[in-house]
Amino acid sequence: MRRLLLPLVIAFTLFPLGFAGLYTRTYFADRAGKNLDAQRASLKGVPWFKPEYRVLVKRLKKRLGPDAALFVEPEKIAEDEKNPGGRTRWFLYLANDLYPTRVYVRAPKLASGTLVDYPEWMDLHFEDLDVDGSGMGFTRILKRDRLRQEHNAAIDARGLRWKLTYPIAQHFRLADLHLYERDDAVEGGWRELDLQAFLDEAPEAAL
Amino acid sequence: MITLATLIAALAIWGLGRIVLSQAAPSQRTRLEVHSLAVLVGFALWACLIMAAGLALPIANLGRGLGIGLATTAGLAGAALTWRTKTAPIAQPKTPWTWPERLAAGLALFFCAFSLFYASTMPIHIFDPVFHFAYKGKLLFHEGLMQAGWTDVEGPIGRVITHPDYPPGVGAIESLVSLIAGDFAADEARPLFALFVLATGGLLFARLRETSRRAALTGALLWLASPFLFYSRLPHQNWLKGAYALFFGPAAGKDQFGITMGPAGPLPGEWTMPDGWTLDGAGDLPLAALFSAGALLLFGVMTSAGSRRRGDTLLAGLLLGGGALMKNEGLALLPVALLAAGLGWLLTQETARPTIAKTLRTLGTTLGLALVVAGPWLAVRHSVPTIGEDYPSRLTPSGLVEAATSTQPIRVSMTTGAVEQQLVPRIVAGGFFDAVTHTPRFGLLWLLFFGALGFAALRPRQRFRGLTAATSLAVLGAFALYALVLVVTPWNLDALFKTAIPDRLIFHVAPLAIFALVTIFEGEGASETAD
Numbered sequence: 216m217r218r219l220l221l222p223l224v225i226a227f228t229l230f231p232l233g234f235a236g237l238y239t240r241t242y243f244a245d246r247a248g249k250n251l252d253a254q255r256a257s258l259k260g261v262p263w264f265k266p267e268y269r270v271l272v273k274r275l276k277k278r279l280g281p282d283a284a285l286f287v288e289p290e291k292i293a294e295d296e297k298n299p300g301g302r303t304r305w306f307l308y309l310a311n312d313l314y315p316t317r318v319y320v321r322a323p324k325l326a327s328g329t330l331v332d333y334p335e336w337m338d339l340h341f342e343d344l345d346v347d348g349s350g351m352g353f354t355r356i357l358k359r360d361r362l363r364q365e366h367n368a369a370i371d372a373r374g375l376r377w378k379l380t381y382p383i384a385q386h387f388r389l390a391d392l393h394l395y396e397r398d399d400a401v402e403g404g405w406r407e408l409d410l411q412a413f414l415d416e417a418p419e420a421a422l
Numbered sequence: 423m424i425t426l427a428t429l430i431a432a433l434a435i436w437g438l439g440r441i442v443l444s445q446a447a448p449s450q451r452t453r454l455e456v457h458s459l460a461v462l463v464g465f466a467l468w469a470c471l472i473m474a475a476g477l478a479l480p481i482a483n484l485g486r487g488l489g490i491g492l493a494t495t496a497g498l499a500g501a502a503l504t505w506r507t508k509t510a511p512i513a514q515p516k517t518p519w520t521w522p523e524r525l526a527a528g529l530a531l532f533f534c535a536f537s538l539f540y541a542s543t544m545p546i547h548i549f550d551p552v553f554h555f556a557y558k559g560k561l562l563f564h565e566g567l568m569q570a571g572w573t574d575v576e577g578p579i580g581r582v583i584t585h586p587d588y589p590p591g592v593g594a595i596e597s598l599v600s601l602i603a604g605d606f607a608a609d610e611a612r613p614l615f616a617l618f619v620l621a622t623g624g625l626l627f628a629r630l631r632e633t634s635r636r637a638a639l640t641g642a643l644l645w646l647a648s649p650f651l652f653y654s655r656l657p658h659q660n661w662l663k664g665a666y667a668l669f670f671g672p673a674a675g676k677d678q679f680g681i682t683m684g685p686a687g688p689l690p691g692e693w694t695m696p697d698g699w700t701l702d703g704a705g706d707l708p709l710a711a712l713f714s715a716g717a718l719l720l721f722g723v724m725t726s727a728g729s730r731r732r733g734d735t736l737l738a739g740l741l742l743g744g745g746a747l748m749k750n751e752g753l754a755l756l757p758v759a760l761l762a763a764g765l766g767w768l769l770t771q772e773t774a775r776p777t778i779a780k781t782l783r784t785l786g787t788t789l790g791l792a793l794v795v796a797g798p799w800l801a802v803r804h805s806v807p808t809i810g811e812d813y814p815s816r817l818t819p820s821g822l823v824e825a826a827t828s829t830q831p832i833r834v835s836m837t838t839g840a841v842e843q844q845l846v847p848r849i850v851a852g853g854f855f856d857a858v859t860h861t862p863r864f865g866l867l868w869l870l871f872f873g874a875l876g877f878a879a880l881r882p883r884q885r886f887r888g889l890t891a892a893t894s895l896a897v898l899g900a901f902a903l904y905a906l907v908l909v910v911t912p913w914n915l916d917a918l919f920k921t922a923i924p925d926r927l928i929f930h931v932a933p934l935a936i937f938a939l940v941t942i943f944e945g946e947g948a949s950e951t952a953d
Contacts, residue, residue: 216943221643224866225864233669237671238652264813306614310582317571319581331912
């Protein structure tokens, strides 16, 4: 057995050797010589590396500045999103990528939880608070209004000036997002801005 | 990616560790052991220092100049000490190199180089390294430890932070690199993760070299070529198709075999690029490296009467404490290491082991030092919000009974996706069995380890002596601990298993398992002439 052990271990390096070859080929074909952003874009299947999302992050970060606080809220579940899973947690990606700009959400403890908690967090928005306006039974309206009041008071207390809404979906399209600025003169307290125009005003030199 | 900041940080890590090693009998160690331990101790101490500083102020506020100054001073001091100190010569082999040894040496060097290449050329991209670890590095760097970003998860509106109760040791290492770079730069810290692989390989080689060159090469290669360092799954669920895709690429595999059809049409994500959990920047690899090194040194002291290497107790404490900064499991494994050390002492011949007074002093010193190093985190841990996971409160007799009799749905067929309701202990046992027998993920590591235990059971007095026994028992203890934790976890086990659990957990003791299996098969402390 003693004499067999090393040859056996050597034989089983075949798989990692195969991986080393595959990885090296892929690296030189897809990423070698590219900057970090281009390398990230080449990694398919990573939601927060999608090019359109990276553009949003880069410009929004510069436009809002490091001291800003942004309230992020799902607006609705996209019609073509059959099974909203973990890959649709754009609020989480934004909290990381916009940092040090602070990102705020409703029920942060639930939002920070696991994939088991995520459906409950979505239910809070679409069942309890009816943020998508899809309607609810009469008996739940009282609860909805109380929750909304509580949340609006918390938003006011934190002095959140900006709000970004997005659809729950795996795909990311800038056109689906909406940006609002706090404005008490407007019904609901949020005035919608032209997101694209807002982003275009980001100083080019800073990008 | 490797930048100047990466290189300066690497020098600082090695340098600080080398300064500490100067107090731990470097002349009684081989050069490989000195440098391997220096790197690991440096990681533990920098993580501790950065987190301690983070308690007072954001790391960025220390200033880039101070960061570069401290880092280069540590590096230069380490270099000066190396220049002045002689190390123990490697015993000349009495047997000529055999062809398997030459091949193994070449492969070990190849995988050292590939680890560095891999860690340097892939941006951090897996969910856990980004959100559970690097995000905490950002908070540490810009806000300091335990500021609003860590705790503002209560109430109707607040900020998100996944697993706020995970210790930010990995984030601290990323903050060190960022301090030198002048801005937060987790991707520049990623290449440093390869040093955990190299240092662990170096330590295994150095310690097993006392048995024989063949033992040393076997242990080092088992570690350095562990598939789980690089990927957790093959590019296809089917073993043969996965192997084909590994050598010829997923696209070629798809051309050759087509797309597998499930009951609802083509199965999604069938052909993929293999993914990597451990070298991508999560805490599992640092914990595996630091815990295993610390435990190995502690077991050596506890099972040997002579003080072969002065200072091993000091280093063991620092390393075990560093492990507790990388993941909570590091703290949970600390009593496992102490218990295994005690059992190892009992299983060592009375004439060959230290006195009981010295033994107790060793255990006390190790525990004390580990708690000091983990101190910056332990000091604030109680005030961190816990989200969903509060294992100590669940690991009660009533909690265990309740969990052991509950059931969960578990996927029983990868192809059809069929789900079955099963008892939780059965699901957990199945998860461990799958992990241990997952040869594409771990090669022969676990099969050899359990095979070695069976081999040792045939002649336990000869093959299951002090150091080997302590190391094996630590591995088994970790398995038992993690099995208990999985039985009471509030997580859905099916969802957990999809994220390479329990494989990532048992990986924490993989270096110890390698040491144990090689010493069981090759003999503990045998000489080259035994060939």
